Amino acid sequence: MKTAAWKTGLLSLCATALTLCAVSVHAEDLLAKAKRTGELVIGTEMQFAPFDFLENGKQAGFNSDFFAEVGKDLGVKVRFLDLPWPSVLPGLEANKFDIVGGPVTVTKARMERYRFTLPVAEATxxxxxxxxxxxxxxxxxxxxxxxxxxxxxxxxxxxxxxxxxxxxxxxxxxxxxxxxxxxxxxxxxxxxxxxxxxxxxxxxxxxxxxxxxxQPAFGQKVYFSYVGRKDADSKALLDAVDQSILKMHKDGRLVALQKKWFGIEMEAPETMPTPAE
Known part of the structure; x- marks a missing residue:
């Protein structure tokens, strides 16, 4: 009887330990994970100049410079994964990386499924x-x-x-x-x-x-933003990226990057606008 009771108690203790471990892992959101590992992982397609492209076999473009600034603000390094575009959003949903660095045009349908950062450029x-x-x-x-x-x-x-x-x-x-x-x-x-x-x-x-x-552009006014998952684990990270974008607005880094890669300064609202469609 004592042996049976001891085994039952041990099994209960193990189950409790496993539960606490699972809770601990779940409690580490993406921002905490990035700070612990020292790395933010971005999924992108490097065939979308001027945002992402390969120059002499190396990544170049707005995204590389932009996320380098985000990394400085967050105190982490940034690693990009170069993927075919059709696999980028599915890869995000499968938790294969932290953020999509497309960037992506903000639409109502996409906002229902994903969490967007503040805009970084006009996509009109x-x-x-x-x-x-x-x-x-x-x-x-x-x-x-x-x-x-x-x-x-x-x-x-x-x-x-x-x-x-x-x-x-x-x-x-x-x-x-x-x-x-x-x-x-x-x-x-x-x-x-x-x-x-x-x-x-x-x-x-x-x-x-x-x-x-x-000039001016003729299309319906829309914007480019970066995309994360719409879940609790992503919230703190995306909030931190938004804060970094606001800092770049204030200190002129965002406009400098626009001029460097687009040749012009363009509107990027400091609050998320509601897309027309």
């Missing part, structure tokens, strides 16, 4: 034109002409909606990727390419003798 769609084309000085000037955009992209949808509002509907050509559209634009086969403002600003900055951005 604008036209890229040839630098010497005086016939396109504002977005409405593409009326009755031929423009292009990336096939299957949200930006192309914005272009299609916009040209429907013009006095003479523009013809819209769809391209497998934006580089093909830019090549046709440079060759004079189309008068403009629609893409998010940071992307076209970067292209114009890289080739100012060939391209220029048509």
């Amino acid at each position: 769609v604008a036209f890229l034109k040839r630098a010497n084309d005086k016939s396109v000085m504002k977005s409405q000037d593409v009326s009755g002409k031929t423009v292009g955009g990336g096939k299957g992209s949200a930006q192309l949808d914005q272009v299609k909606k916009y040209v429907e509002t013009l006095p003479a509907k523009a013809t819209v050509r769809e391209y497998v990727d934006n580089n093909q559209a830019y090549a046709d634009l440079a060759a004079g086969r189309i008068v403009a390419v629609g893409n998010s403002l940071p992307n076209v600003a970067y292209v114009a900055r890289q080739r100012p003798e060939t391209f220029a951005v048509v």
Whole structure:
């Protein structure tokens, strides 16, 4: 009887220990984990210039510089995972990394599923034109002409909606990727390419003798932000990233990074706006 009681007591003690261990592990949120390990892990796709791209085999772009500043503010190092874009958001949901460093356009549907950081750049769609084309000085000037955009992209949808509002509907050509559209634009086969403002600003900055951005942007105003899971474990980390972004607003680091990588300063609200759709 004593042996049985002893075994029962031992099993109960082990079960209690395991429960306390599980509670202890669960209690360590992502911010606490990052500070303990000294590392923040970011999932991204390094084929989205100017945010993330490879230059001579090494990561370059806005994201690398931005998260280096976040890492300094949080007192941790940052490690990026380069993944195909279709696997990035599923990877976040599977807890394979802490934050998505896409960045991602803020939409109502995504806000229901994910927690966004404060915006870091405007994602509104604008036209890229040839630098010497005086016939396109504002977005409405593409009326009755031929423009292009990336096939299957949200930006192309914005272009299609916009040209429907013009006095003479523009013809819209769809391209497998934006580089093909830019090549046709440079060759004079189309008068403009629609893409998010940071992307076209970067292209114009890289080739100012060939391209220029048509200002102001014409699309529905939207923003780029970073994405985390919508759970209790992520809250403290995402709150800390938001605080870092606010610090970058105040000390000028955010604007400096925008100018460095986009060539222009752009709006990034200090509170999360409600997206139109």
